[in-house]
Amino acid sequence: MTSHSDISAYVTWALLVGVTLLSWFLGADHGGLFHSTMVAGAVILTLAFVKTALVGQYFMELRFAPMLLRSGFYLWCLLTLCIVLYLYTLA
């Protein structure tokens, strides 16, 4: 029997694979979709941190963790994304 936890793992995996393929496509597209490589790059970086949040939430089971730990993790994701985006777009 497939448990609820199994189903959430399968769905998370499918989402992560989908986002990976989307990022790959956007990278190979060289910014064509957004008419700007920088915008495409920023979208891809944001998607990467959405993926880290999904890995943390569903694979590392942070959704069952104390609020402080969960908030710390999401704060790290957000802070790192902001720093990376800031330095990337400065170029």
Next chain:
Amino acid sequence: MFTAFFGQFYYDRQGQEALFNESQAQLNMAFGAINTLLLLTASLFVVLGVNRIKSARANAAARLFQMAWWCGAGFAVNKVFEYGGKLSAGITPLTNDFYMYYYVFTGIHVLHLLIGMVFLGYMRQMLLDERTTVRLPFIEVGASYWHLVDLLWVVLFPILYIVN
């Protein structure tokens, strides 16, 4: 620490974007994408394995951890081919700043992957050896460590292979 790593990469990229972009174009994006799929699939197996332990199905969990181990091995083999191709083309960490980051980041990552594979192998043995008491907290720590390896690659892949 990882925030500093990623930030430092983009900080050093400033002023040498063309060099970073040209160097990145020499990487094979397919290697990185396949490795991402392998790690994500390994993480799925690990989650399913932990779920099997919670429902007292140790043998099924051991099989899933073994499948995750094989995904990790696939990643490592892929990396050997990738490094081999680069080194045989004369591309080393000293080639330029981009490749210094490439080798250091991916090298640190693959080292952690190998440690994760040792964890997975031990977790499997623990489940198969009837004399050993299965310690769920240990398994959960090993699983979380594996997911951390996955999580880092999820960021390294776009930074090194895709975003230009």
